Amino acid sequence: MTVTQFIGQHEDAVQIALYAFIISSLWLMEVCFSLGITVKKRWQHNKTNLLFIFTALPIQLILTTFVLMIVSWTNSHHWGLINYIPHHQNKWVYYISLFMLMDLCEYVYHVVMHKIDPLWKFHLVHHSDQHVDVSTTVREHPGETCVRTSFQMLWVFLLGPAVSVLVLRQTFQSLFNVLAHTEFRLPPRVNKVVGLIFITPNLHHVHHHYQLPHTDRNYGDVLSIWDRLFGTFGQLDADDTRFGIDTHMDKNITGKFLNILKIPFQKLERPK
Structure with a gap:
């Protein structure tokens, strides 16, 4: 069994392990090098966000099974947009084309989550964190986990990528998701260069600003x-x-796990 085959058969486990390693490493760095917040206050904040892991994992594991089933079907039937892109067995063209198309799809998904109120009510759970750090990465309502993975099924069906x-x-x-939410920002000159192509923490912090129009940026x-x-x-x-x-902005709501879970089911009032 090759490494690719092993990862393909254990994609969820590999992704979870990768997430855990990156988040743990950056969390320790934030504890060691960040100023202005004690370890106690940081842990009180982080433990609320980390509870979302227990709501997301079961959903993610179940729905990813369907994602892989769709991948298998599209590949066996030569279905998907990638089959109309002349890559002629050139792996570079194949991988880069699909990577960019999938990234575009995620951009579309993110815009949709902001623009359609019923979906925004789930996504704003992520935005309601008033202290963005690596733990914010996993602050995702289980309802959004369902929506996000369902969109992933759609993208896989339309594009037809290999495992x-x-x-x-x-x-x-x-x-990139974990790095984008870290407290650490790149120096302005570095950010200017890297940000020409990639989303940096500096750029994603703009998206997490509490008011429009910045919430609709990046x-x-x-x-x-x-x-x-x-x-x-x-x-x-x-x-x-x-x-x-x-x-x-009420921390009694946005800082308590059970209250956060209720947010999507409450009346939404967009600011004027």
Whole structure:
């Protein structure tokens, strides 16, 4: 059995292990090097977010089974948009084309979650965190976990990627999602260069600012090129960035796990 085959058969386990390693490493770095917050306060914040792992994992494991079934079907039937792209067995063209198409799909998914109120009510759970750090990565309502994985089924069906592409994509996505939520920001000059192509913590922090129009900026997952192309790119200085969402700034709601779970089922009032 090759490494690719092993990872393909154990994709969930590999992704969970990768997530755990990256989050643990960055969390320790945040504890050691960040100023202005004690370990006790950090843990009180983190444990609320980490509880979402227990609601997401069962859903993720079950639905990913269907994702892999769709991958198997599309590959065996030569179905999907990738079959209309002339790659002629060129793996570079094949992998890069699919990676970019899947990243574009994730950009579309993210925009949809913001623009359709019933979906936004689930997604705002993630945005309601008033202290963005690596633990914010896993702050996802189980309802959004269902929606996100269902969209992934759709993208896989439309594009027809091989399992190896899906694994590669998920690896990069996991890495960039965690890094984007870390407290650490890149130096301005480095961010200016890296941010030409990739979503950096500096850019994603803009997206987590508590007010529009910044909440509707920098939807990108791994690549920032879609935001630049579709006019949703934005920048904001760290001193001007305030995390959270202006409709839900009460920490008695956004700081308690059970209260957070209830948010999507309450009346939504968008700010004027």
